[in-house]
Amino acid sequence: MSNTAAAARYVGQSVKRLEDPRLVTGHGRYVDDIVLPGMLHAAFGRSDLARATITRLDTSAAEALEGVHAVFTGADLNSHNDSLRASLHPPESPSPPANMLADGDVRFVGDPYVMVVADSRYIAEDALDLVEVEFEPLDPVVNYETAAESDDLVHPELGSNLAHDLPVPNPAQQEAFEGAAHIITETWHQHRQTNVPMETRGIVASWQPHAGVMEVWASTQSPHEMQLVGARVLGIGEHKIVVHFGDVGGGFGQKMFLGREDMAVLVAAKLLASPVKWIEDRRENLLASNHARIEQMTVTMAVDENGNFLAADLDQLEDDGAYPLGGPATPGAMATMLYPGPYRMGPVSWRARTVYTNTCGRGAYRGPWQMESVAREQMIDRVAREIGMDPLELRRQNVLKPDDLPYQVSTGLFFETTISPEQTLEQAAEMIGYDDFRAEQAKAREEGRYLGLGMALYIEPTSMGMGPLGTESAMLRVEVDGHVNVFMGTGSHGQSLETTIAQLVADELGVRPQDVTLHQGHGSGYGFGTGGSRSAVIAGSAARGAASGVREKVVAIAAHLMEASADDLEVADGVISVKGTPAASMTMAQVAATAYQNSDALPEGMEAGLEHTARYKAPPSTHSNACHICTCELDPGTGKVTLLRYVVSEDCGVLINPMVVDGQIAGGVVQGIGGVLYEHCVYDESGNPLASTFLDYLVPTAAEVPDLECGHVVVPSDTPGGHKGTGEGGAIGAPPAVFNAVADALAPFGVYPNRQPLDPNAVLSLIASASDS
């Protein structure tokens, strides 16, 4: 075939990013850089109490301040919306009341109950100080472990604090437990953390009266979710919302969905018919955007006398907070279903429960259901310790091997033949020098030094192809001058899509990456955006399809004009030439000019122009896998943990840009390190958040992280480019790897950690508990 792409020239290369020249010089355009004529600024007044009735709310003094245009309360604003429903949340599913501002009562510290719109942010915040409000405090529901039984209700409308309870018993599991040599049980806890994109949330909304159009600039991962939900909130057609997509300063799941504040800004902009900007401040981001990882899983595993896994029983409980971002979530159902991971686990029973509390709502955070890997990998180390086996040997014995594939998991998952858990396990073990480290560790222990090694092996379902997540489109047009514009529904916010999509298109179409410009937001076809490790596979495949369609036409036109056979032509770097006769050639620009401006010269019957749209439907799941191993030294005097080495062996299939893949992994790993050792959204027992600045919420700095070593196993997936998703994986593998390393370092004390964070206080308490017993 003449129109098959040439051998990869750019895919697989660490092409320097096309985004970077503007970003390294300060010429990116983020939402706070948008300034419109007459633009007003919003600020929210937020509750300082976890649960309280509003007994008095007087905004008159605030309204009277010079420069204030409006002060909205819940009573003013909440009636102005048709629905706040996120697209992934089924309409019939029960959810917290659809309010943008608290009305009558407040349900967590940070709950917005008033919104000021003024000439400047300074004046808006001055006006907030003039709002007179009185509260009658109520007993808050803070502890999620007892929330389901509490008579105090977070949302009285729902009649219960239990949001979901999904029991999935399996008689085969119970049978397998009978007579098992070992039954081992533990409850694993994760603690409250948050995404912390360096750019907080933000939105600018501008209403055009009579045209009935809402123009939006937003810091979002999903321009189309912004458009769809915005249309629902405002009760207008989707075509009446124009979402501009600029640079977005990170999200990690937080910007996949609209917050209540985003919706309030949309409504306010319409009511005032003035552009309104809201930029979240860091305190708001830490207290009231979304939290994550607040969960525990009780795992009971049956193991035979030789260390073979027989069965598992799981009981997951998680905290949704008060207003979960994106609607009530059930990551626990995924966490339990995915628990078997890359092992022959045997039959599994599970139960997943979610509760509401008077705390900041839960939201998606990089690997939202990574509790499956946290609980499983920590449990496997525990099993190894209980039955006296080496943790690497125990994994080797139970890991899925190539001969096991394809593999039907008892929980319903199906693993294709293109996964490679055993290979990544072995590669990582070799990279870390497993046996040598064990020898070094033994020697160090004799010297009174505490070294530890932790590993985690996982399979991640990426690029999930169901429901609204299932597809992405690419509209590709070669312009008159030969430059390529691609319009896609993605929302790149650090993933480098302007470069990686350009690499894919460059190879498929036969141009250079710098000849391709990616356009996201307005004008693109529907897609769910960037998140869930989905853009390389789903959006990438759409881009390939569109490029391939155009290439076919380019070749046909060039063959006609050059009086050559299409089979004899090749296209590379924007030049169409006869194979073996490079002098006989045309440029992409010449072909494009003909297609648009001299269409009479086209082959008989060919449509003018040079464009193609493709939509790709993903399979249910494209699995990537990886193994993380790290080593640490623990100071028993101070409780400080220092990471020594960190290696990752991963398989994301065909790498589009190795530099970008390694970057994604490194970022996720350091978030995981931070989660286990440093970061904690602490609440006191009254529901007061204690980590409201970066002095309390400790994001790791360069001084806390080791060099990361990455190895790659490449087993192509069955999707068009052979890629697999890789955005979330680092944050999935790192928490259990780091946790296991610390637990291993503590093993000589005879203690069994089962909860994070493992900060110096926690480590010292564990050591103290050993000396007490």
Add this chain to the structure above:
Amino acid sequence: MADQVPLSMTVNGRTRRGMGEPRLTLADFLREQALCTGVHLGCEHGVCGSCTVLMDGEAVRSCLLFAVQAEGADITTVEGLAPDDETLHPVQEAFRDCHGLQCGFCTPGFVVSVAAFLEANPDPSDDEIRHGIAGNLCRCTGYQGIVAATRQAAAVLKGEGQ
């Protein structure tokens, strides 16, 4: 609202005059009146370092200064480092070469901080680099590319090439 006061300073070699309340931060003056939107606000309490600029050659957090405190000062923002529209500063080039950025939001602060750090310590060890840039937060890169970029920029600025 307090009375507005006149403000004047040199920003990236050009005189910038404006008006603002005494409470106007230097960061807001630079962003809104000097049009240097590369000055990013990541925390507004002096920890993340995204708003770092050079004031009379010293790296400062422009969110923690009032504009009036910079009256008459010589300010360099990230926009003022590259010699021209086609050429990057060696620190900027290194960040691109080493994938020292993903979303790019913290990048202006890092670039300015690293430029100042290497001015003060032209030949840093890896450990000095890690501690030298620990006053800036990045949530995307895990710092791997940033440390590598600082190493490369140090070599280039010393004239060792890449």
